[in-house]
Amino acid sequence: MNSPGVPPRMKPLSPRRSATFAALDVGTSKIACLIARLTPLGAVAPGDWRTHRVRVVGIGHQRSLGVKNGLVVDMDAADAAIRQTVDAAERMAGMQVERVIVTASGGRLSSQHFQAKRVIGGREVAEHDIHRVLEASAAHHLNRGRVAVHSLPTGFSLDGVSGIREPKDMIGEELAVDLHVATCDQAAARNLLVAVERSHLSVEAMAAAPYVAGLSTLEPDEAEMGVVVVDMGAGSTSVAVFARGEMIHLDAVTLGGAHVTMDIARGLDARLSDAERLKTFHGSAIASTSDERETISFDHVGESDHKAHAPKSHLVRIIRPRIEETLEFLRDRLAKAGHPSGPGRRIVLTGGASQLTGVAEAARRILGGQVRVGRPIGVEGLPDSSKSPAFAAAAGLLVYPQVAAHEYFEPRRVERAATGTDGYISRVGRWLRESF
Numbered sequence: 282m283n284s285p286g287v288p289p290r291m292k293p294l295s296p297r298r299s300a301t302f303a304a305l306d307v308g309t310s311k312i313a314c315l316i317a318r319l320t321p322l323g324a325v326a327p328g329d330w331r332t333h334r335v336r337v338v339g340i341g342h343q344r345s346l347g348v349k350n351g352l353v354v355d356m357d358a359a360d361a362a363i364r365q366t367v368d369a370a371e372r373m374a375g376m377q378v379e380r381v382i383v384t385a386s387g388g389r390l391s392s393q394h395f396q397a398k399r400v401i402g403g404r405e406v407a408e409h410d411i412h413r414v415l416e417a418s419a420a421h422h423l424n425r426g427r428v429a430v431h432s433l434p435t436g437f438s439l440d441g442v443s444g445i446r447e448p449k450d451m452i453g454e455e456l457a458v459d460l461h462v463a464t465c466d467q468a469a470a471r472n473l474l475v476a477v478e479r480s481h482l483s484v485e486a487m488a489a490a491p492y493v494a495g496l497s498t499l500e501p502d503e504a505e506m507g508v509v510v511v512d513m514g515a516g517s518t519s520v521a522v523f524a525r526g527e528m529i530h531l532d533a534v535t536l537g538g539a540h541v542t543m544d545i546a547r548g549l550d551a552r553l554s555d556a557e558r559l560k561t562f563h564g565s566a567i568a569s570t571s572d573e574r575e576t577i578s579f580d581h582v583g584e585s586d587h588k589a590h591a592p593k594s595h596l597v598r599i600i601r602p603r604i605e606e607t608l609e610f611l612r613d614r615l616a617k618a619g620h621p622s623g624p625g626r627r628i629v630l631t632g633g634a635s636q637l638t639g640v641a642e643a644a645r646r647i648l649g650g651q652v653r654v655g656r657p658i659g660v661e662g663l664p665d666s667s668k669s670p671a672f673a674a675a676a677g678l679l680v681y682p683q684v685a686a687h688e689y690f691e692p693r694r695v696e697r698a699a700t701g702t703d704g705y706i707s708r709v710g711r712w713l714r715e716s717f
Contacts, residue, residue, distance in 0.1 A: 288430060288470055291382070291486035293686035296332045297321050302485075303378040304678030305367065307473060308386055309351055309516030309539055310633060312362050313342035313675045314370040316378060317662070319682065328501045328526055330684045337662035337679075339374025341366045350516035350535050351387020351490075353472040360479045367480065380483045382678045385430050386490040386512075388469030390519050390533040392618075395421040398457040406439070406448045406456055415689045418460040428470050430489050431463040432690050435527045444525070460689070463489050463531045486685070490514065491521035492528050493677030494631040496684065498655030498670075499523065508627040509620070510655070511611065511644065512674060513634035515539040518607050522620050527687075532614050536607040538634030541600055546582075548599040549591060555579040559596055560637065566604040567639035568597050604640060608647040615648075626650030633671035 294300060304315045316339035325332050343366050347358030371377055397417035399410055419432060437445040439453035448456055470487065477484050495510040504523040512519045519533035541564070546556035556579075563577050572594035581589050612622060628650055630641060635654055645652040656668055657676035667675075 288385075288428060288474065288487035289484055290688075290690055291488075291682055291685035294319070294333070294682040296325070299333075300682070301376075302679055302682055303367070303370070303381045304675050305363065305381040305383045305477065305482075306490075306672075306675035306678065307348060307353075307359070307363065307383060307476070308345055308490075308514055308674075309348050309537065310345055310514070311342055311671070312345045312348075312366045313340070313667075313672060314366045314381070315340050315663075315672075315675050315679060316370050316374040316376070317660070317679045319679070326501070328505060330496065330501065331659050331680065332683045335660045335676075335679050337660060339370040339372075339376070340664065340667060341369025341371075341373065342667075343369070345515075347476075348387075348516070350537075351385075351514065352469050352516075353476045356472070356476055356479065359476040363477060363480045363482075367482065378482070380485040381477060382486045382488060382681060383473060383477055383484055384490045384493065384674050384678060385465050385470065385473065385487050386514055386519065386674070387473075387517060388465030389535075390430075390463065390465050390489055390491070390531050391427075392531045393421075393423060393427075393462045393464060395419075395460045395462065396457060397460070398455055401439075401453050401456050403452065403454055405450050405452055408449060410456055411437075411449060411458075414456050414458045415460070418458050419690055423462065423464055426467050427464040428467045429462050429690065430465055430470075430487055431461075431492060431528070431531075432688050433461045433463075433527055434687070434689055435459045435461045435529050436525065461527070461529055463492065463528070465489070486681070488678060488681045489519070489521070489531060490674040491519040491531065491533075491631075493681050494655070494673040495521050495523055495528065495629070495677070496680040497657045497660065497677035498629055498631055498673050500658075501526065503627060503629070506627065508629055509615070509648070510629050510631060511635070511648075513537060513607075513630060513632035513640070515633060518611065518632075518634070520611055520615065522615070530615075530618055530620060532611075532618065534607065534610045534614070536603070536610065538632075538637070541603050541634070541637075544599050544603050545596065549579060549589070549595070550581050551579040551589075552582055560600065563593055563596060564600050565593075565597050565638040566601050566643045568594065568601070572597055600637070601639075601643075604637070604643050605647060608644055612648050622649035624650060628652045629655040631655045631670045631673035633669075635670045 347355035522530035
């Protein structure tokens with residue numbers, strides 16, 4: 282995975298060490314910053330990735346600027362919005378942060394899968410055998426223009442027997458490993474990193490929005506049995522598939538809540554602010570018998586002297602096709618990737634757009650299986666307004682340091698990432714390379 286400009290890698294957090302982290306969720310509709318103190322829990326149930334108690338001590342959020350479909354499109358506007366958001370969180374926490382963990386929600390998130398094998402020769406599998414087979418799997422090249430965000434070993438196999446989590450000391454002839462690499466567009470990652478660094482912050486790591494949304498909303502049993510996390514943002518809808526406790530697939534489509542707002546504005550000839558208000562307070566993805574009797578009011582574009590009126594059913598007829606289109610896209614892409622719908626499937630919806638009335642029912646009908654709306658769990662100190670699906674990814678960034686040790690990147694890439702943004706000497710070296 283020798284792609285230049287790789288995002289920094291999260292340093293593993295010891296289960297016995299306390300630490301303070303800052304999470305920065307840069308989305309299309311909002312930017313949120315959470316500062317939290319992580320303290321060890323002590324005894325942790327098998328399979329549970331939550332090794333620390335998370336207590337939020339500072340929070341800031343505001344309307345996003347300079348971001349479209351999860352991509353930075355105006356560096357100055359994005360920089361200013363990030364500064365204001367982080368400053369609000371710092372004032373509440375009474376501390377200044379230098380490093381942040383950021384979400385990757387744009388850049389066409391997708392998956393690549395690699396496998397590597399190593400001959401053992403009938404002896405016990407040693408630690409160096411595991412390291413070598415992981416190193417071989419991580420040495421594959423990514424698709425052109427892509428960078429790795431996550432690199433997760435999803436399972437070992439020994440002599441064709443799969444589903445092995447810890448092969449050490451087992452006896453066999455050949456050891457193999459499957460590696461799931463979550464990627465995004467290199468340009469999207471670079472621009473996000475630059476926007477954050479312009480705010481005088483170092484990026485500690487970058488994490489895919491649907492992955493961390495799953496970390497904050499799922500119970501370990503759900504991830505073990507198998508679950509699809511659908512993160513419905515304003516600019517994109519992304520999906521992470523979990524099985525056997527690991528994320529095994531990642532995908533995204535550039536359709537989200539902002540597209541619904543635009544459809545309403547065009548369909549009603551309404552202002553965008555009115556369209557957003559109508560979507561939030563009156564919108565629905567399913568029809569009801571009372572829709573014809575209820576009336577909505579709004580201003581036509583350029584006509585503020587008198588109110589326009591329409592039945593709520595008209596609003597539903599605008600919203601419903603876009604929600605269905607988004608879910609149908611996801612259904613088809615999941616099926617193409619080998620994850621078809623079925624009656625036993627579990628689906629967890631997160632993101633601000635998942636709060637729209639009727640979305641869960643539409644997902645149940647189109648994607649199949651059991652559907653619930655996910656909210657952050659195991660994160661203390663969140664105000665009531667932030668205990669919602671809209672903050673699932675931001676809260677998940679605070680869970681991510683607890684699972685970062687599960688990832689495996691090519692050693693020399695980890696070294697480069699660890700020193701690329703830290704330390705005075707490395708910063709001077711980078712400045713010299715870029716300036717001369």
